[in-house]
Amino acid sequence: MTAPIPRDIPDLPAIPGIPVLLPSHVPATAVVPPVRRPLVATYRLLVALIAAAAVSLELALGSPLRTLSHFAIQSNILLAVVLTLSARRAWTARRPLPSALTGATLLYVIVTGLTYHALLANEASPYMLPGVLTGEAAGPTGWHVITTQVLHTATPIAALLDWLLLTAPGQLHLRPAATWMLYPLTYLAFTLVRGELLVPGTPARYLYPFLDVARHGYRSILANALLIGLTSYALAILLVALDHARPNPLRHRLHHRAKTGFRLQPPVG
Template structure:
């Protein structure tokens, strides 16, 4: 990989204004790659996750107990990472590491998959506790945490990030926490406030926790690059326009 702060051998001995321009690193003259639309979209993800968490707390008798649920932990992580990503997109700084930002997709997809596709596992600590008095707040929190936030994180990954940024090592790093959390719920179910998952549910959770990262990494390797617009009007090399 070339170093943008170094100049080529052909331009090192150039003199005059042209030589000074040639020896100037591209990073010093190029404007920062700000992406205000991406920043606004990621702020919406943060707002959706926080709104869902607040509504879930309002509809639960023990709001502090929500912190032990995997869905809540995943959405807290989504709110923090999306807010940081929004700030970096707005200021033109380097994006958040794909190791961290990419983990949101399988982390948010796992409880959503259990909620909609595996009803038998919907009473485990991976999902939200049932509301004491089901109402509008509980229904809205479920829609935000199980539907809107995961779909928004998926859209952010597919439409606003470059492909082939995930490494194969993430396939065993991302499932580490869901599997540890599953072991914790099996060993100490009273601390999570949810019944211990059955053998079938535990197997389903383990397989889903391992399969979702593999699917995410596989899609990332073959998906097309999004049409991201930047602020540059010419390539980073030396040209007559510079």
């Protein structure tokens, strides 16, 4: 005869040494479908190609070393590289680039545009130099008209629109924003050392009039650099604040995607 099976079997004690599984705290919004974004990729690649074409044209029209020494040229090269990488990730539905990199790139091109229009192309500014890429006080002519507007106006606006309309909010943070100032400080040191190494009287010895030590002296130049640096950092803080306050332009589109093939990843941006 077999013993009857009891109706209620008591719970067995936990086996020591086996960790208890904790409940997951991953929010449901972090689980998104791995979707491709070909239109976003196309836009970013187009902006990158325009920036690269303008930089290449400036290199062909003038001295390559002097052209590469401009902050506008360097920031647009960085923008072209970052947007190309971002376009590839949007096309293949991969994780977005680190927000510290994309935020720094956005800040630099915005500073490029604001500096040009507020100080260099503004008739009321004491540092007016509309032909900054050629080192001439007169306005740019020929192909320089196009490249100047592309590098100082078109690409900053395009980068700003990409951030506002094609990128998920809440990605920028204050802690990395402080490190964004390292490049402007390095560029300031580079500009001052470059000016000291060049022979006095060399054309475009100092690329920007507000950094011209020979004309204004170190005290005025350092004061200008401090003012521009503080303004840039305030702009970085403003970008971070706006990034956390602006609505999500991707929420509506992601909500209506097909709910298949889910995987755990942050929003593609």
